[in-house]
Amino acid sequence: MKFGIIVFPGSNCDHDCYHVVKHVMGQDAGYVWHKSTSLRGFDCVILPGGFSYGDYLRTGAIARFSPVMREVARFAKKGGLVMGICNGFQILCEAGLLPGVLMRNKGLKFICEHIHVRVESASTPFTSSFRQGEVITIPIAHADGKYFAAPDTLKTLEDDGRIVFRYSTADGSVSEDANPNGSAANIAGIINEKKNVLGMMPHPERASERELGGTDGRRVFESVLMSFGILENV
Amino acid sequence: MPGMKANVYVTLKKGVLDPQGKAVKSALNSLGFKEVMDLRVGKFIEITIDGAGKREAKKRLEEMCRNILTNPVIEDFRVEIEE
Numbered sequence: 001m002k003f004g005i006i007v008f009p010g011s012n013c014d015h016d017c018y019h020v021v022k023h024v025m026g027q028d029a030g031y032v033w034h035k036s037t038s039l040r041g042f043d044c045v046i047l048p049g050g051f052s053y054g055d056y057l058r059t060g061a062i063a064r065f066s067p068v069m070r071e072v073a074r075f076a077k078k079g080g081l082v083m084g085i086c087n088g089f090q091i092l093c094e095a096g097l098l099p100g101v102l103m104r105n106k107g108l109k110f111i112c113e114h115i116h117v118r119v120e121s122a123s124t125p126f127t128s129s130f131r132q133g134e135v136i137t138i139p140i141a142h143a144d145g146k147y148f149a150a151p152d153t154l155k156t157l158e159d160d161g162r163i164v165f166r167y168s169t170a171d172g173s174v175s176e177d178a179n180p181n182g183s184a185a186n187i188a189g190i191i192n193e194k195k196n197v198l199g200m201m202p203h204p205e206r207a208s209e210r211e212l213g214g215t216d217g218r219r220v221f222e223s224v225l226m227s228f229g230i231l232e233n234v
Numbered sequence: 235m236p237g238m239k240a241n242v243y244v245t246l247k248k249g250v251l252d253p254q255g256k257a258v259k260s261a262l263n264s265l266g267f268k269e270v271m272d273l274r275v276g277k278f279i280e281i282t283i284d285g286a287g288k289r290e291a292k293k294r295l296e297e298m299c300r301n302i303l304t305n306p307v308i309e310d311f312r313v314e315i316e317e
């Protein structure tokens with residue numbers, strides 16, 4: 001299958017995503033410049049991390065108007081798999097493809113560390129290789145990762161099982177102590193109603209090889225391959 | 235090019251936590267400005283536009299605010315056009 005990795009001015013995890021998809025997962029991959037107006041030939045589109053447009057105004061606020069975003073919306077509407085990681089998650093929220101917004105961390109600092117998240121939903125194309133409730137180790141690297149949404153939006157996400165990852169302790173307790181950035185309901189990742197657009201603050205592409213300290217993130221990519229029938233259940 | 239000058243004030247909605255405001259408030263308090271009870275940080279945007287009438291200009295500015303200058307989930311805005 002072929003992954004398209006969108007490159008905005010200021011994206012900086014695009015090469016990491018490309019590397020994992022191409023060299024770790026052994027799939028076809030291509031970069032898509034943000035001015036592109038076609039996503040033809042791609043099976044899954046990744047909006048990578050970084051600082052698109054220098055995070056000016058608000059994170060993702062300018063990138064969402066890049067020409068390619070119209071195609072991303074169309075691709076998503078047709079059921080194509082879209083994954084927004086970190087800045088990609090912020091862009092998907094600004095574009096209205098996911099609800100809510102990511103705000104400045106509660107502690108105001110840029111946080112770069114390995115943390116634990118609990119898999120809240122293993123019934124998505126991005127998480128089917130995990131066990132429900134499994135705790136994984138994965139890095140975060142952001143200054144604006146505090147998920148915020150109106151109470152009724154949070155309730156809908158909760159009721160519909162659309163909270164995919166929550167910050168937790170190593171033993172799976174979702175507590176305030178385990179919440180690195182002050183996110184509402186410890187949210188680290190959510191999915192849209194049709195379950196084909198995922199947004200997550202942690203970086204699965206940075207946890208896909210043993211040499212980098214862990215492979216839990218690789219299973220997000222493996223899940224996608226499973227949903228395309230390329231990988232058997234792992 | 236004289237144009238029309240507009241001021242756009244972007245503020246966080248009530249109920250949205252403002253950690254930056256909190257940090258600035260406690261900095262002021264610790265500098266001896268004990269009278270500061272609450273403080274919220276927003277954004278101020280100066281815009282010069284080439285517009286015909288004031289009413290039309292205001293309409294366009296509000297459109298800009300809704301489209302990109304603010305995120306309605308967390309922010310409110312106010313537009314002022316200078317005389």
